[in-house]
Amino acid sequence: MPYTVELHxxxxxxxxxxxxxxxxxTYHAYVPDELPLKLPTLSPEATAAADEAALILARLDERIRSSGSRYLNHLLIRSESISSSWIEGNRLSPKKLAIAERLQHGDRVALDVIANVRATEHAIDALSDPVRQVTVADIVDLQHAIEPRLEPGLRTEQNWVGGPGNSPLRADFIPPPPSEVPRLIANLADFISCTDGNPVVRAAITHAQFETIHPFIDGNGRTGRALVHTVLKRSDALRSALVPISTVFAADTKAYIGGLTAFRRDPADLSAWVASFAEAAERSAESAVHLDEDIIALDQTIRTDLVDHRRSIGKSPVQPRSGSVILKILDRLAREPVITIDSVATEHGVTPAAAHRALVELAEAGILRKTKNHKGKIVCYSADRHLAYVELTEARR
Incomplete structure (x- = not known):
């Protein structure tokens, strides 16, 4: 049974x-039960919702693998990371993020989200092998990738969540004392390592238990949401894509917090939380399908725009030659929506002059937009229409 500890x-x-x-x-810190490795029995409604969500995720994965959308997962990761940062109260546009990532500098929020992008990719790649036993050290490494300014390691002091001030006496929720964290997070690592049962149920419980333990001084929300993708990938529920579940959470943070609160009731309302999580997973899958369709259509549109532009200025041939640098740029815009003369020259093996000509032509065709610094110098070119699709939370509301 969960219990509380009275502390001063x-x-x-x-x-x-x-x-x-x-x-x-005095305040009361909540100490949850350790998780049994076997998934719990849920209400028929929650079970049906989780089964349906798992089926929809599998269909999404198959769709993406068969559609040839090479860079969709890259866009989904960025959409997920931006939305995850919004839940933390950090508003950031996809363009600002992409520019900071390309130029390797920017404000703190942008650099934080870039770290979250890399951490999410780390969660998928490094922890997705179902044979590998997930350890406490793996979870610590994941959090440190998200919050590199902090010393790595589990917290050694009391923290709390929400409330109107800077005191646990006024907090919305108080996680377990630091002395309980190593035991609880070790149990959670064992729970994540298991792959039997419905992956949506295991992902939902993993996330809620992690947020309840709140094992780090900072970065708990983003780390907990990255672990969702780890669980889904380990169970083979998703092999080709990451569902942007944080876009759903970010769109309705009240429901998200309410679901976590239900999980922490005594007795815990697991069925309510799992059903809510399953619905979020379904809506995330729908967003991913829409993004897939949008990007395919956009890639066709910009090629038409380029041909129309070349025809309007009398350039021959109106269709760029196969293998030309301008087509190579277009082929990678979904994955690389911000580029520079140097990046094009290096990545496509052309001279800076050839890279510059291609970028200028794409800008004149309205496919790319120039971004200047405070001195008026062009520092990069951006594919703003591609970047707009990353902002799924706003686009799908």
Missing amino acids: WSPPNTAGLSRKDRASG
């Missing part, structure tokens, strides 16, 4: 705190 709080430093936050007092 006295702020270590009262400087700059409000009167209420300077107060000392």
Whole structure:
């Protein structure tokens, strides 16, 4: 049975705190049960919802593998990471993220999300082998990739979630004391390592248990959502794509928090949480299908735009030659929506002059947009129509 621990709080430093936050007092930290490795029995409704979600995810995976959308997963990862950052309260446009990633500099939020992108990819690639036993060290490494400024390791102090101030006495939820974290996170690693049963159910419980433990000082939300993809990949539910489930959570954070609260009730309402999670997975799959269709259509449109532009200026041939640098650029816009003269020259093996000519032509055709720095110098070119599709949360509301 879960239980609470009564602890005393006295702020270590009262400087700059409000009167209420300077107060000392007792609070109750929640300690969840360890998870049995076998999945629990759920209500018929929750079971049916999870089964349907697993089937829809499998169909999505097959669709993407057969559609030839080579860069869809790359876009989905970026959409997922941006939405995950929105849940944390960090608003960031896909264009700003892509520019920071290409130029390797930007503001803190952009760099944080880039770290989250890489961590999500790490979760899929490094932890997806179902034969591999997931360890506490793996989860620590994943969080450190997301929050590289922090020293790696489980937390050694009390943290809390939400509330109007800077004190556990006013928090919405207080995770277990740090002394309980190693035991609970080791159990969770064992739970993630198992692949039997419905993967949607296992992913839902993994995420909720991780957020309940809240084992790190920061980065818990993003790490917990990355673990969702780890579980789905390990179970072979998804082999070719990542479902942008954070886009659904970000669109309705009240429902998301409410679901986690239901999970922490005594007794826990597992069925309500799993049913809610399954619905989010289905909606995520629908978003991924729409994105697949949109990108295929957009890639056809921009090729038509290029031909129309070349015809309008009397350029011959109106169809670029097969293997030309301009077609190579178009082929990779979904994966590389921000490019520079140097990146095109290096990645496609052409001279800077040839790269510049191709980029200027694409900009004149309205396919790329120039981005300048504060001195008016062009620093990169961006495929804004591709980038707009990454922002699935706003696009699908």
